[in-house]
Amino acid sequence: MLEMHNISKIFRADLIETHALRDFSLTVNAGEFVAVTGPSGSGKTTFLNVAGLLESFDTGKYLLDGADVSDLSDDERSRLRNEKIGFIFQGFNLIPDLNIYDNVDVPLRYRRMSAKERNERITSALDLVGLSSRTKHMPSQLSGGQQQRAAIARALAGDPKFLLADEPTGNLDSLMARQVLDLLEQINEMGTTIIMVTHDIELARRAQRNVHVVDGQISDFKSYETRATESFAAASAR
């Protein structure tokens, strides 16, 4: 379970303060698939970075899988991130001079696993995303969809409890986007909690729950579909 209570995050540059998150509270239950939507600059990515322990926060309380992360050291945060969280990025973020196998290996290296165990996990993750025949390929030799699947394999190899995805289909065409989403749903069905930031209404509709963020706050908990329907009805009445 992921619990955020009254989280605030302010970016300061010279005399300008930007409130990226204001009293942000959210609970995501184990096994949920949550879509986070909102306009550009609303704080979606900041929320994801705080949730992924990539950024600290100014006030509030954050419990990740029951552990209060507020006062953890850098080492402890890194270990928690490595063991409990997997990331998927819009730009795939594969390391260009490592082949697919070695890319998937990266998070496992920081966990000090034996070579045998790493190999089993990498093979299994690449099997799951359908890239077991591409292990020696370099990222530049794969299509966008394949690269994103490789990135998903990397996120899954560590067997995380939470998968944080930032616009995972943003750089893909509709066919590949659907394939990636199918894969995410399959992973969610296997028990992994997924939090996905997206602009894509279609994508958000397939999540179990939608969270809409505006100006660093959650606007309401209605599903995107409901809100879209209401908007349409209101427009028709006028």
Add this chain to the structure above:
Amino acid sequence: MIGYYFRLAFASFRRTPGLGILMVLAIAVGIGVCVVTTTYFHALSGNPIWWKSDQLYAVTLDNWDPTEPADPARPTLPPDQLTYKDAETIWHSDIPKRTTIMYRGYGIISGDGVNGPLKPAPATTRVTTGAFFPMFDVPFQYGKGWSDSADTAPEPVIVISHELNQKLFGGIDSVGRTIRWNDTPFRIVGVLAEWEPQPKYYDLTTGNFDSPEDLYVPWKWGETLNIASDGSSNCWKIQDITTFQGFAQSECVWVQGWVELPNMLARSRMQSFLDNYTNEERKHGRYQRPQNNRLTDVDQWLKDQKVVTSDNRVLVGLAFAFLVVCLINTVGLLLAKFLNAAPLSGLRRALGASKKQLFLQHMVEVSTIAGAGAVLGLGFGALGLAGIRALYAMTATSAHPTGAASLMYLNVSSFVTAVTLAVVATVFCGLYPAWRIGRLQPAAYLKNQ
């Protein structure tokens, strides 16, 4: 993990080979220059008898002109050699454990070599007391030196160098054979092993890095055969000198004097002996300058005689300054390289790498670059030293051979210097960029990668 970091370091090198080569070259050139200058400096400043340096003392007495010092550039120092009669007085003192008085004489050798009669040929000769060999730990290949009695008799015995034995007898044990020196037969009693003390501390008057002589004959043969100095002779007093005896009784200095004093008590007694002697001589009209009798150990002797000039020290300083400049450039290049790859570091942080692990990864990369720089720097150093040897070879002549060239090789000291420099380079080059990269906020780079 270290092995993994090395793999990443090589991958990083492949990603930006030009930058990598530039950094390796910057470190290598800096280290190469330092290796050359430190080797050169060590060669010039090395004490070839360091293990008993504090027991061997050069004896110098100030018998010089009352109106001016022997060397106006170094007015506090007495002349660097002794008069013949003063040298003999010191020789007869029983205070030192050993006493060597000596000078470089000239000689012509002839006789029968291993391949038949030898054509008469000049050979450099040291006319010396027999204590020379044990006092300066001179190694023998065959036989040994001569006794004290052989100096005074004098006995027709001779010691030859390793090189001369090779030349005359093909390197066989020639002890017992006879050769003629200045047309007088001498029996060979010893053949030296290879021996080339550099600098030639016991006689710097003919050049700091001259090779040792070919032959060694007992002290009194100089007087017997009227063989005067073929080295440096300095006189201040106008005297009519036409014979060896006249030269021996003159105020000219041309004899090197060394004593072996095993402890401070012996040194103190010897100093008193010298002071008493010069006081007595003063009564007879000699030693009109302020008393300045010195017993100088080898380390101080090399400094006093300016074997290492201040130019060489400045050169070493400049070399290290150059290395610092190279390292500063390397730090800049590393910073550029690491910051350029900041998105990858941000990604690794997102995937679970701690700041410490990132720091270590980058330090391994820097170490790899520094290691490559050190190896290449050693190569540059070897090339530089080869260049110096070539320069020495061009300037050396048979009359003035130079042994310094033989020291201009990479040795353990050079190797240790290079490795130490590489480690220091690693620390200086790597710490700041690696620390900087660990401090970056990973989130800032993930969206933009």
